[in-house]
Amino acid sequence: MTSSRPELRIGDKERDLVAAVLQDALAEGRITLEELDQRLDATLRARTYADLDALVADLPVDLPSTALSGARPAPEPRPLGGPGSSPDDRLVLDAGWSSVTRRGRWDVPPFLRLNGAVGSVRLDCLQATPLAPTVDVEIDGGMGHIRIVLPDSWAVNTDRLTSQWGMSSIKVSATPEPGAPLLLLHGSVGWGWLTVRHAGFFDRRRLARQAALGRPHRRALGH
Incomplete structure (x- = not known):
């Protein structure tokens, strides 16, 4: 009804x-x-x-x-395997001296590592499907720019994230809506720039x- x-x-x-x-x-x-x-x-x-x-x-x-x-409803669990299935085998997005982007329809595994280096990383989850209720994201900002774009219902926890001379702009809630995942960010922004926001x-x-x-x-x- x-x-x-x-x-x-x-x-x-x-x-x-x-x-x-x-x-x-x-x-x-x-x-x-x-x-x-x-x-x-x-x-x-x-x-x-x-x-x-x-x-x-x-x-x-x-x-x-x-x-x-x-x-x-909460997303149905899917079989895990390959990069991102464990803390020892994370899905890595490494910008190096250039840029790397992940967007469109894709599965977000439970463990990721974002390396800004001296380039830029864009993690766009607007059409993504989370494979776990929490996503552990290791941040290595370096001197680059890491951008994370999330659906309105998703949230981020940055309690374990540190910074040297870098800058962070977190514009999302720390509490997800029912059925939506929470991204746990840890590591260091370094000398770079981290942006976490919803869709513009x-x-x-x-x-x-x-x-x-x-x-x-x-x-x-x-x-």
């Missing part, structure tokens, strides 16, 4: 579903391309189910708030467009 809770906060999953519905509406001739762009922008700025309801109220789909049935406007716009263009067939919200 579903219940309408328009005042509740939304996450990236709900924004992606609305983006897909809007693309379907464009393909069916219900809205124009200009309207699609306007509504996608509004989708990225949406914060509650009520905000999303207004964007699809004139379309023949269920309102996002009525599709709400409870908290997201351009991140959300990129994901919304990917979701819209990647779903050519009509689908109902909540399914």
Whole structure:
């Protein structure tokens, strides 16, 4: 049984579903391309189910708030193996003198090591699937820039992270939402720069467009 809770906060999953519905509406001739762009922008700025309801109220789909049935379930455990499965065999992202990026749809193992060296590391988890409720992340900032981008529901603990002359900018909660993972950061920022944040406007716009263009067939919200 579903219940309408328009005042509740939304996450990236709900924004992606609305983006897909809007693309379907464009393909069916219900809205124009200009309207699609306007509504996608509004989708990225949406914060509650009520905000999303207004964007699809004139379309023949269920309102996002009525599709709400409870908290997201915790991710199902997957068999572990290979890099990242143990503290002695971490998944390593090493920038060296250049840059390295991990983003898109990928599995986040329980153990990682991020080495900034004199380059840059970008760990983008916006479309990632965590394989454990806690992710142990060893930081070696060096003189580089390490950037971590997380979904709204994820959180970070930096109690065991030290710094020499480096700088840290942590803009996420220390407490994850139910079913979401906690990243445990330890090690040293060194002389580098560490940034941990949620998705920005351009991140959300990129994901919304990917979701819209990647779903050519009509689908109902909540399914």
